[in-house]
Amino acid sequence: xxxxTPVAPASVYREEVGLGIWEHRxxxxxxxxxxxxxxxxxxxxxETSMGAYAILAIRNAMEDAGVSPDQVDGLIVVRAGTTxxxxxxxxxxxDFAQTYAHTDNIEDGLTTLSVEWLLQNMPELTNxxxxxxxxxxxxxxxxxxxxxxxxxxxxxxCLVVKGWANxxxxxxHGGANALAVAPGASQWTMPFGMVSGIPGTAFGFEQxxxxxxxxxxxxxxxxxxxxxNGLLFPEGFYxxxxxxxxxxxxxxxTRWISxxxxxxxxxxxxxxxxxxxxxxxxxxxxMKQRPVYILGHSSQxxxxxxxxxxxxxxEASTDLxxxxxxxxxxxxxxxxxxxxxxxxxxxxxxxxxxxxxxHGVRRGEAHDFYGDDxxxxxxxxxxxxxxxxxxxxxxxxxxxxxxQQLRGQAGARQIRLKxxxxxxxxxxxxxxxxxxxxxxxx
Amino acid sequence: MPKPVPVxxxxxxxxxxxxxxxxxxxxxxxxxxxxxxxxxxxxxxxxSGDRLEWIPTSGRARIIGYTVMHDxxxxxxxxxxxxxxxxxxxxxxxxxxxxxxxxxxPADEVPVGATVEAIFPELSxxxxxxxxxxxx
Numbered sequence: 171x172x173x174x175t176p177v178a179p180a181s182v183y184r185e186e187v188g189l190g191i192w193e194h195r196x197x198x199x200x201x202x203x204x205x206x207x208x209x210x211x212x213x214x215x216x217e218t219s220m221g222a223y224a225i226l227a228i229r230n231a232m233e234d235a236g237v238s239p240d241q242v243d244g245l246i247v248v249r250a251g252t253t254x255x256x257x258x259x260x261x262x263x264x265d266f267a268q269t270y271a272h273t274d275n276i277e278d279g280l281t282t283l284s285v286e287w288l289l290q291n292m293p294e295l296t297n298x299x300x301x302x303x304x305x306x307x308x309x310x311x312x313x314x315x316x317x318x319x320x321x322x323x324x325x326x327x328c329l330v331v332k333g334w335a336n337x338x339x340x341x342x343h344g345g346a347n348a349l350a351v352a353p354g355a356s357q358w359t360m361p362f363g364m365v366s367g368i369p370g371t372a373f374g375f376e377q378x379x380x381x382x383x384x385x386x387x388x389x390x391x392x393x394x395x396x397x398x399n400g401l402l403f404p405e406g407f408y409x410x411x412x413x414x415x416x417x418x419x420x421x422x423x424t425r426w427i428s429x430x431x432x433x434x435x436x437x438x439x440x441x442x443x444x445x446x447x448x449x450x451x452x453x454x455x456x457m458k459q460r461p462v463y464i465l466g467h468s469s470q471x472x473x474x475x476x477x478x479x480x481x482x483x484x485e486a487s488t489d490l491x492x493x494x495x496x497x498x499x500x501x502x503x504x505x506x507x508x509x510x511x512x513x514x515x516x517x518x519x520x521x522x523x524x525x526x527x528x529h530g531v532r533r534g535e536a537h538d539f540y541g542d543d544x545x546x547x548x549x550x551x552x553x554x555x556x557x558x559x560x561x562x563x564x565x566x567x568x569x570x571x572x573x574q575q576l577r578g579q580a581g582a583r584q585i586r587l588k589x590x591x592x593x594x595x596x597x598x599x600x601x602x603x604x605x606x607x608x609x610x611x612x
Numbered sequence: 613m614p615k616p617v618p619v620x621x622x623x624x625x626x627x628x629x630x631x632x633x634x635x636x637x638x639x640x641x642x643x644x645x646x647x648x649x650x651x652x653x654x655x656x657x658x659x660s661g662d663r664l665e666w667i668p669t670s671g672r673a674r675i676i677g678y679t680v681m682h683d684x685x686x687x688x689x690x691x692x693x694x695x696x697x698x699x700x701x702x703x704x705x706x707x708x709x710x711x712x713x714x715x716x717x718p719a720d721e722v723p724v725g726a727t728v729e730a731i732f733p734e735l736s737x738x739x740x741x742x743x744x745x746x747x748x
Binding site for chain 1: 707
């Protein structure tokens, strides 16, 4: 029996304060990136499955870097491919079953990915010796892991991939949530409806609004601008399928999900995949694209004191994220040109903006900042990716945008200010991974 | 308001037994003199596992915030939408926080800062639950 792919050890993540500048600062670079098309739902065809899209994204990343498959020696995979329901108990579509080799996990290629599934279906990857699954389910976690793997010399040319599946159905409304009993950890939450990240996020935001005398409607300029940036992002869902601008009125008039969180505060699930190719700084210089270097990375895992993370805890946790991220890179807020924090709930983003103090924004000032000129053409080109809110849920647009901005390849989204350094990361105020990017290794 | 009925396990049984007697208890770590809720196998501060005990609470708390749920994933709760989900902090130790639908308080009329007291409505013939009601 083959040895199962290891999960990344906790030791690779830089979670402690005081670790200092990253030991591989400027010695690791991203040399390639690739994306598949996006779809709102899977249509059941093998060629639009999450697995097919992951393979396509990987091949696009190799092509972008000018790397042949036999040069790749590392493969990092985010296993989870959906925040929703598994494909089972639906039968595996016959076409899909005939098109791809399978693993023991029938979800592989449909709603999950694995190193095993990808290697079976990508025979051209003949020299992969370093393989790993991430510890958590986001590309932000995978990016910091891959940077560390390459920095540590475990791989010299390493792919990292994350896919997203969105089959038909309203996820989260069946399974355990449809039961009349609340076992296990849910006994403390489900009887009260404190299920999923939504009510807890709304609670934190309600505290924020009272503490800083602000309101939900003041998030509108940010969400509208996210869609605007998304429409300038050809790889994203809205640019490909629904190319119209969300308005302030749309935002203000949409329905509540968990007041004060509304529908437009939530990113939209889609079917897609994205991949990056990391290598050493030295090798990257001979590859096709201008290298984008990693100056540092950090990770944060916050343990709540009691049932829920309060605003005090959110601010303490995000302050730590910023401190560790700046510490790892040796940079400060004023050094950062491009800032792409997570926005999968748009009501998270002010916490990151204020913690990292990008463009001098301090606690309680984010909503004033949103009302300023945050367009990519303007003096404060905040979240130039458009994020998950502006492009569909992937949790990787933030990283792609940083790379494109620093390469000078962001097209209509290219910020008019200089773009030499960037920070991206997420997802939640309690658990997140951050990367500092630079067009220079120094 | 119908709710999914908690299923006690080995760790939580003393808590739910107390709730059925209309008493609210929380874990207390004798090693570091610290309450914790929800219960854990070890103290989340000092990691001690053998100094945890159950202690009574005052049954009084203060509302520190809330949300109004309009689109719950929990099927049994959907008929009562919109409903409050308040967070209340225990009077003698505000670090300990509970959830509540605030029975008797209309949706979106939550008096943040108000004092609440624990009540124990029956959820099933064998299980009560800890809820909170605004002290008028």
